[in-house]
Amino acid sequence: MTDPLQQQVRVPLPLADQPFAVTERTQTQLVLRRFLRHRLAVASLVVFVLIVLFAFVGPLLWTYTYFTSTPDNSQPPSLTHPFGTTGDGKDLLALVMRGTQQSVKISLLIAVASTAFGAVWGAAAGYFRGLVDAVLMRVADLVIILPILAVAAVLAGSSDGAWWMVSLVIAGLVWSHVARVVRGVVLSLREREFVEAARALGATDARIIFRHLVPNAIGPIIVAATILVASGILIETALSFLGFGVQPPDTSLGILVSEARTAVQTRPWLFYFPGLFIILIALCVNFVGDGLRDALDPKQTRVRA
Amino acid sequence: MLAYAIRRVAASIPVILAATFVVFLLVSLTGNPVDRLRLLDPPPPPEVLAAEEHRLFVDRPLLTRYWLWLSGILRGDFGPSADQHLDIGSEVFSRFAVTFRLVLLAMLVALVLAVVVGVVSAVRQYTVIDYTSTFLGFLFLAMPAFWLAVLLKEGGVFANDNLGTTVFYTVGEASVVVEGGPLARFADAAGHLILPTIALALISFASWSRYQRASMLEVLNSDYVRLARAKGLRRRKVMTRHALRTALIPLVTVTALDLANIIGGAVVTETVFQWRGAGRLLLDAIRARDVHVVMAWLLVASTAVVLFNLLADLLYARLDPRIRYD
Numbered sequence: 001m002t003d004p005l006q007q008q009v010r011v012p013l014p015l016a017d018q019p020f021a022v023t024e025r026t027q028t029q030l031v032l033r034r035f036l037r038h039r040l041a042v043a044s045l046v047v048f049v050l051i052v053l054f055a056f057v058g059p060l061l062w063t064y065t066y067f068t069s070t071p072d073n074s075q076p077p078s079l080t081h082p083f084g085t086t087g088d089g090k091d092l093l094a095l096v097m098r099g100t101q102q103s104v105k106i107s108l109l110i111a112v113a114s115t116a117f118g119a120v121w122g123a124a125a126g127y128f129r130g131l132v133d134a135v136l137m138r139v140a141d142l143v144i145i146l147p148i149l150a151v152a153a154v155l156a157g158s159s160d161g162a163w164w165m166v167s168l169v170i171a172g173l174v175w176s177h178v179a180r181v182v183r184g185v186v187l188s189l190r191e192r193e194f195v196e197a198a199r200a201l202g203a204t205d206a207r208i209i210f211r212h213l214v215p216n217a218i219g220p221i222i223v224a225a226t227i228l229v230a231s232g233i234l235i236e237t238a239l240s241f242l243g244f245g246v247q248p249p250d251t252s253l254g255i256l257v258s259e260a261r262t263a264v265q266t267r268p269w270l271f272y273f274p275g276l277f278i279i280l281i282a283l284c285v286n287f288v289g290d291g292l293r294d295a296l297d298p299k300q301t302r303v304r305a
Numbered sequence: 306m307l308a309y310a311i312r313r314v315a316a317s318i319p320v321i322l323a324a325t326f327v328v329f330l331l332v333s334l335t336g337n338p339v340d341r342l343r344l345l346d347p348p349p350p351p352e353v354l355a356a357e358e359h360r361l362f363v364d365r366p367l368l369t370r371y372w373l374w375l376s377g378i379l380r381g382d383f384g385p386s387a388d389q390h391l392d393i394g395s396e397v398f399s400r401f402a403v404t405f406r407l408v409l410l411a412m413l414v415a416l417v418l419a420v421v422v423g424v425v426s427a428v429r430q431y432t433v434i435d436y437t438s439t440f441l442g443f444l445f446l447a448m449p450a451f452w453l454a455v456l457l458k459e460g461g462v463f464a465n466d467n468l469g470t471t472v473f474y475t476v477g478e479a480s481v482v483v484e485g486g487p488l489a490r491f492a493d494a495a496g497h498l499i500l501p502t503i504a505l506a507l508i509s510f511a512s513w514s515r516y517q518r519a520s521m522l523e524v525l526n527s528d529y530v531r532l533a534r535a536k537g538l539r540r541r542k543v544m545t546r547h548a549l550r551t552a553l554i555p556l557v558t559v560t561a562l563d564l565a566n567i568i569g570g571a572v573v574t575e576t577v578f579q580w581r582g583a584g585r586l587l588l589d590a591i592r593a594r595d596v597h598v599v600m601a602w603l604l605v606a607s608t609a610v611v612l613f614n615l616l617a618d619l620l621y622a623r624l625d626p627r628i629r630y631d
Contacts, residue, residue, distance in 0.1 A: 138319075138320060139323075141320050142320055142323055142324050142327070143324075144562070144565065145317070145320060145321065145324065145565060145607045145610045145611055145614075146324055146565060146603065146606070146607055146610075147565045147566065147568040147569040147572070147606055147610075148565065148566065148569055149566075149569030149570070149572060149573065150568065150569055150572055150587055150602070150603070150606065151328065151603070153572075153587070153588065153591055154328060154331070154332060154587075154591055154599055154603075155331055157591040157592070159335070230446075230447070234447075234449050234450075237449050237451075238449060238450065238451055238569075238573055241449075241451045241573065241576075242572070242573065242576060242588060243588075244591070254449075254451075257449070257451065257452055257455070258451075261455045261577070264455060264456070264459035265459055265462070265463060271455065271456075275449070275452040275456075278447075278448075278449050278452065279444070279447045279448055279449075279452075280447075281447075282446070282447035282448075282449075283443060283444070283447040286443060286446060286447060287443070
């Protein structure tokens with residue numbers, strides 16, 4: 001029989017000798033776990049993926065296309081036309097699919113292009129500091145004092161309305177936000193040991209910026225990119241609404257709302273369906289952005305992973 | 306402080322100039338205001354076209370044209386418009402007077418709403434009020450300004466139809482004919498402002514109330530607020546005198562930075578409510594490739610944004626005694 005006292009005072013094994021019960025988690029796994037905790041963000045991501053499928057796969061499966069007219073003019077929603085039809089007999093479901101497709105495509109390109117450009121711009125400004133920083137950030141200021149929508153209308157009004165043209169015009173006006181964020185992160189990163197080590201090993205400035213600084217600032221960059229998708233879709237639809245974005249016969253959610261603005265009371269479906277899709281997309285993307293922010297920045301979250 | 310203000314304005318002049326130069330290049334390279342006349346049937350004689358091109362500086366090299374515009378601005382001349390009878394200077398200012406009325410009122414409404422809602426939902430964190438306002442904030446953040454504006458306009462029309470009288474004005478910035486004195490004209494203009502102001506205010510309110518909530522929460526959790534409570538001050542007094550004052554500071558900057566966006570939103574709102582404001586002026590000028598009107602428009606808008614941001618920075622120093630400009 002063992003002495004109970006002896007059992008109680010048993011000295012624990014030194015920490016290093018203890019077998020680890022916890023498996024190691026990579027950074028990506030941690031982020032993923034924290035993101036999945038955020039139920040609203042996960043649900044929003046699912047809805048967003050469904051919307052993307054609806055916009056890109058839907059037209060392949062649906063009977064009508066956005067450019068064919070049917071004999072049914074101004075029909076309210078029914079089984080043959082779930083979203084109803086327009087005054088010239090086009091199926092609204094097909095139009096909304098095409099509009100969503102264009103709007104999603106444009107806003108994704110806006111986010112990708114402006115994030116890539118802004119990240120490199122901001123990283124260069126933060127890395128080189130001094131005169132380069134002053135000049136680069138002054139250029140970034142250029143776009144802040146101008147009403148984006150007005151300038152986008154001026155620039156897009158001078159183009160032929162191809163979807164990528166609209167994207168690039170808007171991207172050219174919103175990248176400065178990303179540049180500002182990345183510059184801030186890089187200003188602190190550049191003083192860290194790993195950058196010094198890279199420099200001591202003879203890495204060039206370009207290598208340090210692209211291989212070390214930008215990847216380490218990826219958290220804030222992803223969050224900024226997500227928010228840009230949401231603001232991108234709002235700017236694009238507003239631009240198309242004013243008549244300077246996507247040009248007919250092609251369509252976008254903004255054009256659909258614009259064409260329906262006199263029919264709110266007589267044919268409400270024309271106005272509400274495209275509008276709801278814009279709201280739904282922007283809402284989902286904002287929630288996903290919120291979830292990503294919490295997942296990528298452990299300091300901001302109350303949930304432990 | 307004055308020296309700081311002057312330095313700030315001086316520093317922003319090259320930025321504004323560079324912005325106008327870029328826009329000038331892009332607009333001039335992609336279109337010619339005289340092309341519109343060429344499409345007329347029968348087309349005007351070549352001499353008329355040449356004279357028109359000369360009047361609009363189109364026949365000169367690009368850099369010369371920019372210089373002509375710039376030196377004109379220094380003399381207070383905004384350059385010739387494609388519309389012969391249009392004096393760009395007075396037109397731009399009178400149109401912006403209409404638009405800024407809407408912009409400033411909407412900002413004021415949005416600010417008051419944002420502060421009230423943000424503070425209440427911070428103080429009552431995780432209650433029904435907080436969740437409701439958070440949800441509404443996200444909803445308005447995702448709502449396109451034009452959609453909300455159309456919805457409000459049609460709501461106004463619907464209300465008018467059902468009540469049998471005009472309660473809400475839904476078209477234009479003022480009635481064409483107003484009987485009565487200046488008081489009646491003021492009431493008429495105010496009536497026309499109601500719906501557009503709500504549409505424009507709700508969009509900015511969404512993000513501002515989120516900022517206000519976050520900054521109020523941060524202040525409420527700070528040591529000095531706890532100290533103020535601990536030394537026995539009443540909760541209400543701590544909230545208004547200690548917490549709110551500090552929590553308002555971030556919103557000042559956000560508001561000023563958002564002015565450019567609100568002007569953009571005003572362009573959309575004015576289009577929906579068919580105002581003859583600055584928005585219509587810009588859109589018409591873009592369609593007509595009327596470079597000098599576009600330039601004057603951007604000059605006025607960007608100068609307003611710069612001055613507004615300066616004002617915000619000076620106000621910042623008033624609200625936060627730790628900040629000194631010298």
